[in-house]
Amino acid sequence: MPAVPYSLKSYNTFQIDHSCVELSHAKSKAELISTCLELYRSEQDFLVLGGGSNIVLTDDYLGTVVHVETKGIEFSEDDECHYLSVAAGENWHELVETTLSMSIPGLENLALIPGTVGAAPIQNIGAYGVELMQVCDWVEYLDLRTGELKRLATNECHFKYRDSIFKGDLLNCAVITGVGLKLSKHWQPVISYGALKALERGSVTAQQIFTCICNMRNTKLPNPDVLGNAGSFFKNPVVSRAVFDSLVKNHPGIVGFPVDADSVKLAAGWLIDRAGLKGLKVGGAAVHEQQALVLVNMGHATGTDVTRLAKKVISAIVERYGIKLVAEPRIIGANGEKELADD
Structure with missing residues (x-):
């Protein structure tokens, strides 16, 4: 197993403490282009990273992270x-x-x-x-x-x-x-x-x-500098009007927004909240007490803690409402992006 000396804790808003083999800072468009092309053409694993606000690291990354720092x-x-x-x-x-x-x-x-x-x-x-x-x-x-x-x-x-x-x-x-x-x-x-x-x-x-x-x-969402998080963790599910009407009968007060004549977008946060999942913990990860749509790092969470918690939430919502939530953040393992279910 190669050494992974470059910490990525400050490069992801979940503040998960994993590393990468190489860390490249692309400060100009020309540098970004040349770095990525060189890595791609030499068939090396690399991950292009911006603010790190939409990723969950579940392992040390065995490749190069290219941090985009271009301005203008x-x-x-x-x-x-x-x-x-x-x-x-x-x-x-x-x-x-x-x-x-x-x-x-x-x-x-x-x-x-x-x-x-x-x-x-x-x-x-x-x-x-x-x-x-x-x-x-x-x-x-x-x-x-x-x-x-x-x-x-x-x-x-x-x-x-x-x-x-x-x-x-x-x-x-x-x-x-x-x-x-x-x-x-x-x-x-x-x-x-x-x-x-x-x-x-x-x-x-x-x-x-x-x-x-x-x-x-600022009132609803935790500051990632205080509690590591990736903002809203789950997409708001879109269902048919017929499914929504059925849900209303069984769950009065359910929150939905019309997308078009035939579909409705459900508020995932409402589903999680009403399922009683606020505060649910797995290891160092938790469903935020104030905003159910946000999963947080309570201090020493691993990426695996976060993904296991996410899967618990998904299972609970399927059982209660028959609706499957989809995670928004990218799940990044040792060799790159993978599915939440694979972690």
Whole structure:
């Protein structure tokens, strides 16, 4: 077994103490491209890592971790829109703050989502009624198979709920280098969720929405610097209208949001909460006492503690509601990504 001397504890928001064989810091796009191509062409195992906010490490990684640290934001505009070209290594929340400081609204609902800009398209990040696909103009990526930089328009990214082409056809053969955003100058507030409903549509500002969302997230979600976590651990399941109607009969008060005429998105946090799973522990991992959708590191959790806890939650929800939850974070083992069920 090779030595794994580079600690990754500070590179993942779960604060899980695993290491890697080599750690490469890509501070420019050219460096990111050359490093990844060299590793790919030499058939070495490597993992591209941004903010580490969407991973669970279950073992020491027996390869190279390429940490994306590229920076740069370019602005342009026309009569209708503001356009941003953003390097993959930029911090997402800091980007939201920057746009608001420049009186450019449109990203405020996505405040305080952890991670980097390059990771945002992979799972089509979203919160409080807004998804990345609604503001994305293009995604630039390195095609590892050809060594070419390519650009996909929004409609070519196959965006869905927490999904994209980067988790499908381009899995393991694309490294995102930059993201283009298109923010309309004809801004319309999105205030249909939670405490946002109390805001006055006719007079509300983007800054007020931003502040409200930051307050909600800071109240509901644990600070990963205090309790390691990866934010919402489970996707909100989407079910048919018929299944939802049946659930309502058996579980009055169940929370669901219409997706279209035939489907409803359930609140996974509500399911976990009502199943009495808050505070459930496995080793050093626990379901958060205040927000059931979040699994936390109580101090010395292993990645295996987290995955075993996740599987206990999934089993309990299947037994109670007949609904199977799906984990959002990537599970990373010694040789790369794997399925939760395999851990």
